[in-house]
Amino acid sequence: MSDIIRLLPDAIANQIAAGEVIQRPASVVKELIENAVDAGATDIQVIVKEAGKALIKVVDNGRGMSETDARMSLERHATSKLRTSEDLFAIRSMGFRGEALASIAAIAQMEIRTKQEDDDVGTRIVIEASRVKTQEPTQCAPGTSIDVKNLFFNVPARRKFLKSDPVEFRHITEEFARVALAYPGIGFSLHHNDIEIYRLPPGKLRQRVIGVIGKKHNEHLVPVSEETSYVTIKGFVGKPDAAKKSRGDQYLFVNNRFIRSPYLHHAIRAAFDEMIASGAHPLYIIYLEIDPSKIDVNVHPTKQQIKFEDEKIIYNYLRVSARHALGKYSVTPSLDFDQERAFRPDHGMRPHDPSGGLQRTNIQHWDKLFEGMQNDAEQVNTLTLQSEVFADDPDRIAPADDKRNAPYQLHNTLLISQIKSGALVVDQQAAHERILYERLLKALDVENPGVQKVLFPLTLELSAGDAAVFKDLLPLINGLGFEVEDFGQNSFVIHGTPAILEGGDEKQTLLDMLDKFKNDLDPIVGNKEKMARALSLSTTTKRGTFLPVEERQTLIDVLFACENPYTSPSGRKCFVVLELEELLKRFNKD
Ligand code: ADP
Numbered sequence: 363m364s365d366i367i368r369l370l371p372d373a374i375a376n377q378i379a380a381g382e383v384i385q386r387p388a389s390v391v392k393e394l395i396e397n398a399v400d401a402g403a404t405d406i407q408v409i410v411k412e413a414g415k416a417l418i419k420v421v422d423n424g425r426g427m428s429e430t431d432a433r434m435s436l437e438r439h440a441t442s443k444l445r446t447s448e449d450l451f452a453i454r455s456m457g458f459r460g461e462a463l464a465s466i467a468a469i470a471q472m473e474i475r476t477k478q479e480d481d482d483v484g485t486r487i488v489i490e491a492s493r494v495k496t497q498e499p500t501q502c503a504p505g506t507s508i509d510v511k512n513l514f515f516n517v518p519a520r521r522k523f524l525k526s527d528p529v530e531f532r533h534i535t536e537e538f539a540r541v542a543l544a545y546p547g548i549g550f551s552l553h554h555n556d557i558e559i560y561r562l563p564p565g566k567l568r569q570r571v572i573g574v575i576g577k578k579h580n581e582h583l584v585p586v587s588e589e590t591s592y593v594t595i596k597g598f599v600g601k602p603d604a605a606k607k608s609r610g611d612q613y614l615f616v617n618n619r620f621i622r623s624p625y626l627h628h629a630i631r632a633a634f635d636e637m638i639a640s641g642a643h644p645l646y647i648i649y650l651e652i653d654p655s656k657i658d659v660n661v662h663p664t665k666q667q668i669k670f671e672d673e674k675i676i677y678n679y680l681r682v683s684a685r686h687a688l689g690k691y692s693v694t695p696s697l698d699f700d701q702e703r704a705f706r707p708d709h710g711m712r713p714h715d716p717s718g719g720l721q722r723t724n725i726q727h728w729d730k731l732f733e734g735m736q737n738d739a740e741q742v743n744t745l746t747l748q749s750e751v752f753a754d755d756p757d758r759i760a761p762a763d764d765k766r767n768a769p770y771q772l773h774n775t776l777l778i779s780q781i782k783s784g785a786l787v788v789d790q791q792a793a794h795e796r797i798l799y800e801r802l803l804k805a806l807d808v809e810n811p812g813v814q815k816v817l818f819p820l821t822l823e824l825s826a827g828d829a830a831v832f833k834d835l836l837p838l839i840n841g842l843g844f845e846v847e848d849f850g851q852n853s854f855v856i857h858g859t860p861a862i863l864e865g866g867d868e869k870q871t872l873l874d875m876l877d878k879f880k881n882d883l884d885p886i887v888g889n890k891e892k893m894a895r896a897l898s899l900s901t902t903t904k905r906g907t908f909l910p911v912e913e914r915q916t917l918i919d920v921l922f923a924c925e926n927p928y929t930s931p932s933g934r935k936c937f938v939v940l941e942l943e944e945l946l947k948r949f950n951k952d
């Protein structure tokens with residue numbers, strides 16, 4: 363039989379390579395801007411027409427190319443950025459694979475004009491489907507200007523799969539934003555169909571960030587800055603109240619390269635744990651600097667994935683840095699700022715509790731729990747609410763016993779309380795879960811949490827699987843104030859329950875807790891938190907419980923004395939604020 367293997371002609375090989383690098387107009391924008399950055403440009407202009415389907419033009423004032431290099435740049439695997447294989451692990455440039463220009467030239471009509479500073483004339487090359495049509499000297503400014511027209515004109519199948527202009531243009535602004543955020547020292551502009559979309563002068567990082575994500579976010583940005591010998595972390599995280607329902611501005615850069623990493627994203631998200639609702643997406647723009655020999659960027663043609671020598675270390679540093687930043691700025695809810703002090707946790711219940719932990723009142727019903735709270739809350743009140751903060755305007759928040767302004771309970775579900783900017787609306791169940799959760803965590807830290815003995819010991823029979831889990835948890839369970847004994851053979855005997863819990867069906871409580879615990883797959887929090895979470899969820903009051911007037915303000919005060927008053931342990935919001943202004947607007951004529 364004759365031999366059948368042949369080398370592919372360059373044009374076809376390039377087209378195949380293009381399939382990986384160039385998926386859509388936005389990929390062209392990315393590659394061209396990155397080349398301009400690598401060429402040392404200080405000013406980069408991007409001009410697109412019809413979402414890049416008709417034209418993508420990138421003009422830079424970088425170092426330009428010689429005539430030979432301009433021609434060479436169009437060959438596949440032609441690059442000025444890599445010489446030896448060791449260079450692969452010392453990469454500082456955006457490009458290094460030498461594929462982009464060859465790929466684009468294979469699937470579009472491309473025109474390059476380029477000139478080096480010291481040359482008298484520049485070079486103009488026109489290339490179409492990998493075929494050079496023109497190569498000639500030309501007059502042009504120093505730097506490089508590349509036009510890409512009619513992308514995928516010779517690959518109709520690809521062209522057909524492009525999305526609508528708005529969608530494709532959104533991809534373009536996204537790629538543009540990613541490079542612009544990585545290089546605040548470079549000026550960028552973006553025009554679409556002759557309309558200026560972005561003009562970003564060179565400047566400081568914060569300026570660039572708000573230039574890209576919008577001025578309104580300026581007040582939300584909390585700086586992150588951490589330096590270790592292994593990695594440097596800087597940038598910004600958004601305050602919790604800037605978190606959005608849809609995944610918005612989340613940027614992670616490694617050595618100025620935007621990367622996608624669900625794992626590291628998780629690290630940042632974890633820093634927000636419990637500060638934002640479980641479905642919300644925090645805002646962040648974070649830059650990691652790490653020795654290039656500790657990472658491998660050559661794992662994907664678009665270079666948006668990176669392999670780290672030790673990803674766990676990075677994970678931990680990231681999480682801690684973001685936490686630290688959020689903590690330093692002691693992020694407060696967007697309530698009135700003159701109430702802020704009253705709501706700060708350090709005015710909360712703990713400092714006034716001589717036992718340093720749980721109030722060891724021997725209560726059985728959760729409504730009695732309020733008795734303990736009342737004391738805490740009174741202290742919060744006398745300490746801050748009345749004496750300092752509202753001294754100038756006692757009418758602003760009336761004392762809790764003033765029926766006129768006491769919080770209103772709506773449908774036995776929500777508490778509505780007047781605050782300076784409007785109304786604070788508290789979900790009583792979420793609030794109660796939060797309070798109980800923090801108390802349970804505290805209970806785990808003290809030596810003898812209050813135990814309420816049961817009259818007759820109860821036996822709990824579990825399946826072998828559940829029993830194994832339960833056994834492991836036993837120290838924690840007893841640490842919470844249960845008195846449960848391992849009886850062997852998958853059975854356990856209950857002698858007592860935590861004093862802070864509502865009395866009731868002890869067996870069911872434990873079973874519910876075990877069930878919730880098993881279903882809590884959160885990889886971040888430890889067993890201790892999970893236990894407290896499971897128990898608080900299975901024992902708090904359900905919606906629809908009437909709260910006496912005196913207890914409403916107490917619940918609110920104690921909620922805000924919590925370390926994290928924002929969300930319930932299961933991630934639901936504990937309160938929302940209705941701005942008076944917003945409400946009044948709704949009365950306006952349209
Ligand atoms: P890579 O960026 O991976 O090296 P490209 O195909 O994107 O591969 O570019 C090939 C080469 O062309 C680059 O290595 C560079 O030398 C040159 N080049 C591309 N764009 C520019 C530009 N805007 N200014 C100067 N040189 C450029």
Ligand code: MG
Pocket residue numbers: 393396397456457458460462463
């Ligand atoms: Mg490149």
